[in-house]
Amino acid sequence: MFSAATDKTRPVSPVFCRRWDWLALCLVLAAAVAAFALAGGFAGIPGAAAEVRVEGRAVARLPLTQNATLPVEHNGHHLTVHVADGQVWVNADCPDRLCEGMGPAARPGQSIVCLPAGVSVTVTGAAAPDGVAY
Numbered sequence: 001m002f003s004a005a006t007d008k009t010r011p012v013s014p015v016f017c018r019r020w021d022w023l024a025l026c027l028v029l030a031a032a033v034a035a036f037a038l039a040g041g042f043a044g045i046p047g048a049a050a051e052v053r054v055e056g057r058a059v060a061r062l063p064l065t066q067n068a069t070l071p072v073e074h075n076g077h078h079l080t081v082h083v084a085d086g087q088v089w090v091n092a093d094c095p096d097r098l099c100e101g102m103g104p105a106a107r108p109g110q111s112i113v114c115l116p117a118g119v120s121v122t123v124t125g126a127a128a129p130d131g132v133a134y
Contacts, residue, residue, distance in 0.1 A: 048108055048125035050088040052081055055118045064088065064106065064123070077117035088121055090114065 052060040054074050062068045062083045070081040079092045079099070087104035092114050099114035105123050112121040 048086070048106070048123055050081065050083055050105075051122050051124050053120045053122070061124075062088070064125075072117070072119055074117050074119060077114070077119075079114055079117055079119050081121055088112070088123065090119075090121060092117065 048064045050062045050064060051058055052062065052070060052072065054072065059072070060070055060081075062070060062081070064083060064086045066083065067085075068081075068083045070083075072079045072081060077092065077094045079090050079094075081088065081090050087106045089102075089104040090099050090112055092099050094114055094116040096116070099112055099119075102112045105112055105121070108123050108125045110123045114120070
């Protein structure tokens, strides 16, 4: 059959992706990002708002589509609720500042809570479907 001396096969290259493979991968990723953007993936959730409560009593409702700042004082603590770019977050003067560490909230159902001040901020609105059930 074939002997080692007459076998003229190419050696296997240790490179897994060549130049055209990378180009094809970049084109597929660009198409996926474009499809995501066209489907509204980068837009905020319409109708979403930040509901600010003090001791369970609603004191303000801030739409996430408009930039706003709301100072809140309660139990000797001062919080500032910020809304910008479709997100809500707080700055506080409480001793542990855990509420600041919760980061920004943007999706319905997410909450930011400051227990020492008795203040909670909850994003409300119609949640976008995360799946389809048949």
